[in-house]
Amino acid sequence: DAKTTQPNSMESNEEEPVHLPCNHSTISGTDYIHWYRQLPSQGPEYVIHGLTSNVNNRMASLAIAEDRKSSTLILHRATLRDAAVYYCILRDVMDSNYQLIWGAGTKLIIKP
Amino acid sequence: DAEITQSPRHKITETGRQVTLACHQTWNHNNMFWYRQDLGHGLRLIHYSYGVQDTNKGEVSDGYSVSRSNTEDLPLTLESAASSQTSVYFCASSIDRDRGYGEQFFGPGTRLTVL
Numbered sequence: 610d611a612k613t614t615q616p617n618s619m620e621s622n623e624e625e626p627v628h629l630p631c632n633h634s635t636i637s638g639t640d641y642i643h644w645y646r647q648l649p650s651q652g653p654e655y656v657i658h659g660l661t662s663n664v665n666n667r668m669a670s671l672a673i674a675e676d677r678k679s680s681t682l683i684l685h686r687a688t689l690r691d692a693a694v695y696y697c698i699l700r701d702v703m704d705s706n707y708q709l710i711w712g713a714g715t716k717l718i719i720k721p
Numbered sequence: 722d723a724e725i726t727q728s729p730r731h732k733i734t735e736t737g738r739q740v741t742l743a744c745h746q747t748w749n750h751n752n753m754f755w756y757r758q759d760l761g762h763g764l765r766l767i768h769y770s771y772g773v774q775d776t777n778k779g780e781v782s783d784g785y786s787v788s789r790s791n792t793e794d795l796p797l798t799l800e801s802a803a804s805s806q807t808s809v810y811f812c813a814s815s816i817d818r819d820r821g822y823g824e825q826f827f828g829p830g831t832r833l834t835v836l
Contacts, residue, residue, distance in 0.1 A: 643824075645825075650830075651829060651830070652811050652813070652827030652828055652829055652830050653764070653811070653813075653825075653827050654827065655824040655825065655826070658824070696763065709764075709766075709825065711756075711763030711764040711765070712763050713761075713762060713763050714763060
């Protein structure tokens with residue numbers, strides 16, 4: 610079973626910031642938090658990952674709560690091309706198994 | 722540029738037929754995966770491989786098989802297609818653990834319909 614909880618869908622206006630929440634109350638000390646997104650009719654693509662500290666890259670920022678039981682993916686200025694399903698996934702890097710357990714994700718709707 | 726490709730992109734077949742879906746990656750990744758995605762759901766792992774001659778069953782492996790004879794390819798075979806196997810199939814590869822954090826790179830998918 611997926612170890613994360615996300616809202617089914619969210620709406621945001623174009624050119625505004627978007628905060629996508631994820632709850633992972635049973636996270637272990639060696640679990641990394643990964644985010645992927647899946648644009649319509651495409652395969653998923655990696656967005657960002659983190660362990661404890663907040664992370665930034667060209668696509669997004671990841672804010673991780675101090676107790677690590679929740680995190681938020683931040684799109685600083687959403688465009689219509691950011692409309693996708695966003696998946697929050699935990700991966701234990703001490704586990705040689707590379708499997709990712711996928712939930713249903715959050716469908717992000719961007720309004721022009 | 723390195724990439725991962727899948728073929729065919731669309732396939733219609735009949736119940737009972739054998740079907741093989743191709744996956745080819747030029748990332749030189751040792752790890753490769755096959756997932757299926759049913760409408761409105763997340764991905765479920767079918768089979769995976771950590772290298773040549775290595776294959777492992779995933780969450781939903783019944784009715785599917787894979788073989789890994791080289792680094793670049795991991796074909797997925799449906800031995801006797803069933804209507805329940807109608808789905809979109811994604812292939813992925815990932816960076817070795819000692820060179821990254823396991824980010825997976827996905828192909829464009831194959832839409833399979835079993836009539």
